[in-house]
Amino acid sequence: MPELPEIETVRLQLERVIKGAELQGFKVISPKIVRGNLDVLKYKSVKSVKRRGKVLLIDFGPGLLLGFHFKMTGQLIYEKIQDSRFKVQERIVGGHPTEDFVGPMPGKHTRAIFNFDKGTLYFNDQRLFGWIEINPKFVEDLGPEPFEIDEDRFLKLLVKLKRPIKLVLMEQGIISGIGNIYANDACWEGKVNPRRLANTLTAKQYHDLFEGVIKVLRDGIKYGGATAADAKYIDLRGLGGHYQDHFRVYGREGEECLRGDGIVNKFVLGGRGTYYCPKCQK
DNA sequence: TTGGTTGTTCGTTC
DNA sequence: TGAACGAACAACCA
DSSP, rough: OOOOOHHHHHHHHHHHHTTTOBEEEEEESSSGGGEEEOOGGGGGBBEEEEEETTEEEOSTTTTTTTEOOOTTEEEEEEOOOOOTTOOOOOOOEEESSSSGGGSSSSSEEEEEEESSSEEEEEESSSSSEEEEEEEEHHHHTTOGGGGGGHHHHHHHHHHHSSHHHHEEEEEEESSSSSOOOHHHHHHHHTTTOTTTTGGGOOHHHHHHHHHHHHHHHHHHHHTTTTOEEEEEHHTTTSSOOGGGGSSSSSTTSBBBBBSSSSOOOEEEEEEEEEEEEEETTT
């Protein structure tokens, strides 16, 4: 499930290979997921690859940001142009790990194809939740990135909200980029019960939680994001991230807390799987 | 076969 | 009036 670190990992990899490439044409296979007309991008070249929250943005110049939202199962695959022997020189993959990472492109779940002079970009999505849009309004409505704010600003964002702290962390209009995995782990770092209302934390908890958010996101980026545990074949090929080896509480139901005193508990909060240690998260 | 899973939207309730 | 809540969306897998 791509969150900020997973998208940032794709961004870093993609920018290396796609910067300067000119878009020759594109093909939309699933019109439902494309909002607006992409024709204005034709014959424009990539200036840079950016990210806001969980949205990847390919910058084609002033006023031309092409946004990709991966939702749960979106992925991008970029293949450098084939050489004279028809061998793919390099493939960059990112997003939700599936066998499409290693299969031939386009695949069963390919929703749109972008043909560049230097290679081909495939947007795949098992479901039809993800979307592609130029200058998406969604991005304008996002709250600040965790890395852009200080502790004081963080506190001001939370202190008026009477909702469970974990749900607030995941609210993109308040702070952008944090999804279920990192929200769970950040609460553990902050020693906060995910159910605690955002306006009731102690001063120390606000402090520890802010540091925790930064820490788990940095770790996520450091390890190249998290790859689903059931996608072992992807790990074998070295294509997946490894944050999953560093989960604090996420997915650890029934296991001993990393602080050594307590068993990780799972319950549903806001319709989402929530993991915490009742001993150390108050 | 049904239910669980996920991020975001949107309609409803408080 | 705004905040909070919860169902819906799509498709896969256990």
